[in-house]
Amino acid sequence: MVELTVKPVLAYSVYERREATSWRAWGGIADEESAEEERRRIKAELKNLEQRAGFPLKFLPVGMVKSYGDVDRLEKADVYLLYAAGGDEGLLIGVAYRGPTVVFLRHRSGPLYLWYEIIDARLIRRYNDRIGQVWLDYDDVVVDDYEELLRRLRALYALKNTLGARVVAVGGASGWGIGGKAVELARARWHLDIVEVSYAELAERIKKAMGDERCLEEAKRMAKEYLSEEGVRLETREEFVVNAFVLYLVFKQLLEEHEARIITVNECMTTIMPIAKTTACLALSLLNDEGYLALCESDFVAIPAAILLHYASGKPVFLADPTLPHDGIVTVAHCTAPRLMDGRSREPARILTHFESDYGAAPKVEFRKGQVVTVLIPDFEEKTWVGFRGKIAEAPFLPICRSQAEIEIEGDWRRLLRELRGFHWLIVYGDYLREVSYALKKVGMEFVEIG
Structure with missing residues (x-):
């Protein structure tokens, strides 16, 4: 920073x-x-x-x-x-x-x-x-x-801190739905310095870490300490959690070597599992709680917005899959949610498998009911972002990605439908719409605020 x-x-x-x-x-x-x-x-x-x-x-x-x-x-x-x-x-x-x-x-x-x-x-x-x-x-x-x-x-x-930010992209840089075009736009608009790390290199690093007795002992110690925290409940195999801490240590080493604060993982639903013997979900959640920005899917449509919102709020950012807004409410979910959402105290969490694979370790963060949130929706073209204030109505347990929130939309939800862009949404505790709007104007972008 x-x-x-x-x-x-x-x-x-x-x-x-x-x-x-x-x-x-x-x-x-x-x-x-x-x-x-x-x-x-x-x-x-x-x-x-x-x-x-x-x-x-x-x-x-x-x-x-x-x-x-x-x-x-x-x-x-x-x-x-x-x-x-x-x-x-x-x-x-x-x-x-x-x-x-x-x-x-x-x-x-x-x-x-x-x-x-x-x-x-x-x-x-x-x-x-x-x-x-x-x-x-x-x-x-x-x-x-x-x-x-x-x-x-x-x-x-x-x-x-967004312009020129260095991003470590494990498995390469991409963009949800539009692939390399998103990477080009992120570099052109935000001048991002993207460092790509291959899965072959990651596999070698994980193999080395798994064979390092001190690294394994540290991962076991950290996993035991994490699982003993108040509000944490284990509902998957403990070995998946230990392996997640090994992966966390590998990711952290990559960040330190490349002098970066941001990391993203491509093809994290399939490619990483056979290599790490777990999922990336919990490892990324842990990094988010430490003040890094750690995101799945290597989606450079959403990553610039995540970086800007992270630094504007000073808090961890939740990158989520949205659903269709209706009747003033919308469901969002993903498996890499931070627990330190307010930047000070950890929310309770159930540690489950990743939903689609029923494998590994993924946190179901129990988001705080009644909490005001900022929701940011970046577009595919890096021209116009949409945002709104909302309030967490519920943290349900639906058969979808593990960390889930039902968000009450402040403002005209029908207008939101007409203004939808891109795919992934970014959510942070608190109200930061004015900061985002002011920053976007400085780089020649438009901001549509619903409300």
């Missing part, structure tokens, strides 16, 4: 009183003393924000800008956080030209800013009746609300 560096910039003007004429613009900052007081206020506010951000975030020292020379001297950062207290539009444009910019305006949170009045007509629309420039959008402007600011920064952090 790469931290997001943010350069706060206070743009302001200093005025001198003149008799019988307008000598100052709107706003509560008009001299060096009030500007310095505002700098100290910003510093204290951002220190508090950094401490509670929940993701790697670093604020650089507050830059003071009242001339074009001041803009030229600003240090580089991933994002510029522009406190637009004053200054002419050229000064603000100069900051925005340096890189992604979020503008913070004060109405009631401190001294009122000049650009609270004029940012729309002058800077965003540029004296037109529509947006007249490419630097700033309405979503790039926050008034008073540091929670909204944090959402923007979280989205930009997610985007930074």
Whole structure:
């Protein structure tokens, strides 16, 4: 995970009183003393924000800008956080030209800013009746609300960690339904660095691990510890669980060797079973709970969305097969669900066989009833994603993939039917639709929110 560096910039003007004429613009900052007081206020506010951000975030020292020379001297950062207290539009444009910019305006949170009045007509629309420039959008402007600011920064952090992310693809890279086209689109849109590992190499690694007494003993120890946890119930053969921990150790070694945080497994329903003497389900679930992103099926239609949602939420993501939405509800299921869905505590789980093969070890995670979730639906073309908020109504036990949830759809479920795209869905605890929408706009994609 790469931290997001943010350069706060206070743009302001200093005025001198003149008799019988307008000598100052709107706003509560008009001299060096009030500007310095505002700098100290910003510093204290951002220190508090950094401490509670929940993701790697670093604020650089507050830059003071009242001339074009001041803009030229600003240090580089991933994002510029522009406190637009004053200054002419050229000064603000100069900051925005340096890189992604979020503008913070004060109405009631401190001294009122000049650009609270004029940012729309002058800077965003540029004296037109529509947006007249490419630097700033309405979503790039926050008034008073540091929670909204944090959402923007979280989205930009997610985007930074998604673009160019390295993915280890065991058994090769593919895409559900469209094969190699999905891989091409993922590389073109998201610049993913895909490292392919053959099943021949995996077989050699597993064979070596199975023959390593220390590795086997570690797998047995970890399996025993896992199965003794409160809320875990074994309903398959214990040897399948031990082998799943061997596979987990092999996958983790691959991740470490390739300096990656993301792994996916192709043909995981058939090819991997004779090699690992278990299924990949539990091994991937364990990696998800450790903070990695571990996905089955090597589906590069869905993998970019999974990466973005993972970093936007800071939580494990459940990649699931959907069913047909109806009557305001939809069933989702898969066998690789994380247990640490809220990022803090593990949900109860039954350890069963993988459903289609009735073999191996797969967790049936008992998702929390009443939990609000974000559901993200990526498209086959990497142009338009769909999302909605839902609530887990039930965690049933139907004859389908083991981890199951009935999700109540917030919004018009009939519209959702008309907007369906792709196949796999991504589910995470909490509401992150605004972060996803903001991030997608930055890469020129559309987002359809149902609700």
